Amino acid sequence: MPPALVTRFAPSPTGHLHAGHAYSAGLAYLRARQAGGRFLLRIEDIDATRCRPELTDDLLADLAWLGLRWEEPVRRQSQHFDEYRAALHDLQRRGLLYPCFCTRRQVQEEIARIGAAPHGLDGTLYPGTCRQLSAAERTRRIAAGENHALRLDMAAALASLGDAAQHLHWHDERAGPQQATPDLLLQGIGDVVLARKDTPASYHLCVTLDDALQGITHIIRGEDLFAATHLHRLLQALFGLPVPAYAHHALLLDPDGTRMAKRKGSKSLRDLRLEGMDPAALWRQLGLNPAAFAV
Numbered sequence: 001m002p003p004a005l006v007t008r009f010a011p012s013p014t015g016h017l018h019a020g021h022a023y024s025a026g027l028a029y030l031r032a033r034q035a036g037g038r039f040l041l042r043i044e045d046i047d048a049t050r051c052r053p054e055l056t057d058d059l060l061a062d063l064a065w066l067g068l069r070w071e072e073p074v075r076r077q078s079q080h081f082d083e084y085r086a087a088l089h090d091l092q093r094r095g096l097l098y099p100c101f102c103t104r105r106q107v108q109e110e111i112a113r114i115g116a117a118p119h120g121l122d123g124t125l126y127p128g129t130c131r132q133l134s135a136a137e138r139t140r141r142i143a144a145g146e147n148h149a150l151r152l153d154m155a156a157a158l159a160s161l162g163d164a165a166q167h168l169h170w171h172d173e174r175a176g177p178q179q180a181t182p183d184l185l186l187q188g189i190g191d192v193v194l195a196r197k198d199t200p201a202s203y204h205l206c207v208t209l210d211d212a213l214q215g216i217t218h219i220i221r222g223e224d225l226f227a228a229t230h231l232h233r234l235l236q237a238l239f240g241l242p243v244p245a246y247a248h249h250a251l252l253l254d255p256d257g258t259r260m261a262k263r264k265g266s267k268s269l270r271d272l273r274l275e276g277m278d279p280a281a282l283w284r285q286l287g288l289n290p291a292a293f294a295v
């Protein structure tokens with residue numbers, strides 16, 4: 001028998017959920033149900049500076065109101081920092097990480113100085129300033145208590161994979177076969193941060209490890225994360241993890257035609273719930289069959 005299909009919804013409690021999240025969660029939920037598979041919920045609350053526990057409570061209430069049902073216990077990333085640290089140590093031991101002491105401003109200044117601002121995954125591509133530091137300099141600055149992030153040395157990571165770096169394939173159910181080529185990883189993603197100054201692990205690291213650990217077979221999420229999947233595919237290769245199937249769906253737009261976003265105050269699911277909206281009506285608006293949900 002083929003292994004059961006497992007999907008997940010993995011919100012970050014940094015703001016209230018909106019209809020775009022309901023759509024994403026709904027697609028993942030339906031996919032699991034239709035295949036007789038499993039649907040998991042994971043709380044991506046690693047960023048203590050932006051995540052708030054009451055937002056987790058609210059999102060659990062929103063999802064229950066929508067008629068979603070998930071397996072317990074729910075994995076909360078903030079309870080697993082030791083596991084992420086162990087993975088970082090592993091990369092460090094293999095010489096694939098380096099400490100980066102740059103502030104955002106220093107990165108911008110360096111980019112202005114070299115006169116190029118190629119686009120990377122999380123903004124501009126890191127120009128590699130701290131990659132050049134000597135081991136002695138790194139040790140000295142860390143010993144002096146200088147705050148630092150940990151960056152992936154992309155060139156070293158690709159080299160460590162040997163021939164396999166030429167075969168980082170993944171499949172998106174909408175966009176078809178994809179390849180995270182070395183060129184794309186070096187020039188479009190670069191030396192990404194895997195541990196931030198204020199958070200011991202990055203989204204990219206945690207999401208990749210957790211999807212594998214939880215046995216997720218199908219990752220259904222918004223197309224804003226499409227480019228990040230190339231990096232996740234590389235991390236899967238570095239850690240020897242299985243490669244799930246992907247389906248990056250189109251993002252829902254606000255009535256003014258711009259992307260829904262927590263930060264710009266798109267109407268939240270909590271508002272709709274407290275206003276007494278019928279969740280079945282929301283599912284219909286989203287083009288999903290309300291009968292599939294326990295509403």
Ligand code: GLU
Pocket residue numbers: 010011012044207220221222225
């Ligand atoms: N936690 C991420 C977010 O809320 C989504 C992670 C994912 O689906 O891979 O944007």
